[in-house]
Each structure stands twice: as C-alpha cells, then as structure tokens.
Amino acid sequence: MRLIAAVAKNNMVGQGLNLPWYYPDDLAYFKSKTKGKTIIIGRKTWESFQGKPLTDRKHIILSSTLEVPGVKDVYVTQTPDAAAFHARETFKTAGEDVWVCGGASTYSSMWRYVDELYITRIPERPPENKGSSYFPHVAVGQIWYLSREERAGDLRVDIYKRR
Numbered sequence: 001m002r003l004i005a006a007v008a009k010n011n012m013v014g015q016g017l018n019l020p021w022y023y024p025d026d027l028a029y030f031k032s033k034t035k036g037k038t039i040i041i042g043r044k045t046w047e048s049f050q051g052k053p054l055t056d057r058k059h060i061i062l063s064s065t066l067e068v069p070g071v072k073d074v075y076v077t078q079t080p081d082a083a084a085f086h087a088r089e090t091f092k093t094a095g096e097d098v099w100v101c102g103g104a105s106t107y108s109s110m111w112r113y114v115d116e117l118y119i120t121r122i123p124e125r126p127p128e129n130k131g132s133s134y135f136p137h138v139a140v141g142q143i144w145y146l147s148r149e150e151r152a153g154d155l156r157v158d159i160y161k162r163r
C-alpha cells in the first residue's frame, strides 16, 4: 500500500477540513497517481468532498460513526484492518493499487500497512491554529529515502520506502 500527502514546511497537512494552500500541479499529480486505484481516507477528508466521490477511484472511508453512504464505489470500514481487507477483497486491489490519502489521523491509523510514501513538499509555512492538522511524526529509522521528482511551481515530491 502507498501513502500520498502534501506536507508544508511546518509539517501541516490541513486546516479545518481544507488544504491551506492551492497548487493545481499537486492536485493533478494526486489525480495521476490515484486514478483507477483504491483510496483510503478518513471520515473528515470524506466530508470535505461534500458527498461527491472522486471520479474513477474506489473509496474506502475509515470511520466508526459514518453510516454507509450508499454511493457506488464507496465503502465504509470501522478499523484499519477492515480497510485493508476490503481494499483486497471488495475492490480486488492491493500493493501499488491502494493509496492512503489522509488526513492526519488516517495516515497514523494505516501506517503499519504502508510500503511507500509520496510526499509533496509544499514550500510554505501556513499559520498554525486550533484547526491545524499535521503529518504524524515518523522516526527517521522507519523509512529510507528512494528518490525525488521535481515538479512545477517550486514543488518537489520525495519518495520513501518503509523499512
């Protein structure tokens, strides 16, 4: 399973239900990586989609409170183990065809299943406040650096492998 995140200089990944920046190139990159795949997201990130699944992606929402929304290609699971199970058994996807797409608590919850990380480095330090969320602390020893992709607009993507 892979993880994809855009992370600011202060490790921030979100503000309230939103991204505190706008980089169309990064959104296009996210789409190019996840199109046709299964994405695993937390209930709050799902809420930020306002009921509209992303096109051409199968969704697994991690939540202990959400009712099954009855939307095609959207599945709700209550535990990280169940999310991994349904990626494999319901959507018949595994490995590089499954992406953990946030937010912050979902990155932590799914961490033990992640083999590779695709981290877009956002060249900003958004102001911190009550609704800020952050990429979970990852001990350096848990990952090793694989490569870097330079992107438009001062962005780069660092790719890591889980040890």
Ligand SMILES: NC(=O)c1ccc[n+]([C@@H]2O[C@H](COP(=O)([O-])OP(=O)(O)OC[C@H]3O[C@@H](n4cnc5c(N)ncnc54)[C@H](OP(=O)(O)O)[C@@H]3O)[C@@H](O)[C@H]2O)c1
Pocket (backbone or CB within 6 Å): 004, 005, 006, 007, 012, 013, 014, 015, 016, 017, 018, 019, 041, 042, 043, 044, 045, 046, 048, 062, 063, 064, 065, 066, 078, 079, 080, 101, 102, 103, 104, 105, 106, 107, 109, 133
């Ligand atoms: N920068 C990026 O790449 C990126 C990507 C995606 C999202 N984001 C941002 O991240 C922020 C949201 O992050 P967040 O951490 O607040 O929310 P989140 O991870 O999207 O959703 C949190 C919810 O997921 C469910 N969940 C997570 N772990 C679980 C577990 N182990 N078992 C059962 N349910 C679990 C819980 O839902 P219930 O409360 O229903 O149980 C929890 O309240 C937003 O600002 C969003 O814009 C950023």
